[in-house]
Amino acid sequence: MAMNVPDNRLLILFVILGLFLTACGDGESWVDDHGYGPVEEPLELGEIDEVLAVEGKQIFDTHCNNCHGMNSSISGPALGRVTENRTPEFVVNYTLNPRENRQNHPVGQELSDQYSGVMADTGISKEEAITILEYLRYYAEFREEPEAGE
Ligand code: HEC
Numbered sequence: 580m581a582m583n584v585p586d587n588r589l590l591i592l593f594v595i596l597g598l599f600l601t602a603c604g605d606g607e608s609w610v611d612d613h614g615y616g617p618v619e620e621p622l623e624l625g626e627i628d629e630v631l632a633v634e635g636k637q638i639f640d641t642h643c644n645n646c647h648g649m650n651s652s653i654s655g656p657a658l659g660r661v662t663e664n665r666t667p668e669f670v671v672n673y674t675l676n677p678r679e680n681r682q683n684h685p686v687g688q689e690l691s692d693q694y695s696g697v698m699a700d701t702g703i704s705k706e707e708a709i710t711i712l713e714y715l716r717y718y719a720e721f722r723e724e725p726e727a728g729e
Contacts, residue, residue: 610684611685612666612668612669613666613668613669613672614668614669614672614673614676614680614684614686614687615672615676615679615680615683615684616672616676617672617675617676617705618668618671618672618675618705621668622667622668622671622709622712624667624712624716627713627716627717627720628713629717629725629726630727631710631713632713632714632716632717632718632725633714633725633726633727634710634713634714635710635711635712635713635714635715635717635725636714636724636725638703638707638710638711638714639711639714642701642703643658643701643711646696646698649718652694653696654694654695654696655690655694655696655698656690656693656694658715658718659715659718659719659722660719661715661719662712662715662716662719663719665686667712667716669686670712670715671705671708671709671712673687673698674701674703674708674711674712675703675705675708677698677699677700678698678700681697681698
């Protein structure tokens, strides 16, 4: 009987270790698909909204289009189809946290090998980044620039 006590403890230890590793695993796969934060939960996105997309384009033209075209890469990659290849959360996270994603995320590491430029922190807010996402979603869907409603 006395021998069972350490065995049970060992079992419990393995169960706890297993749970711990599973939890870590889930964390890793979130980062794989969604990049390093600030966004750590799914974004709630509705139908593509052209008015918001126009706003996003204005922010993009101020902060991003020196380095990114829609169909052409400049010092950074073309972004006209980026939402087809990445999750919305990844796009927003890369926009807000380029350095950590370039250094630690496999996608960022690959991009930094491909592009001579280095994406600097643009200092925009999360709300602005989500507005830019609307523009990128619009462009990927309709293959044209959104226009302010007349
Ligand atoms: C100084 C040039 C520069 C500016 C300004 C810039 N970027 Fe970048 N961007 C890059 C480069 C270079 C990369 C790829 C390697 C890296 O991260 O340095 C990149 C990568 C990205 C990626 C990842 C693309 C993919 O295929 O996953 C996204 C998304 C992105 N940028 C969005 C933006 C947005 C949105 C803005 C404006 C708020 C912006 N960038 C401003 C240069 C820039």
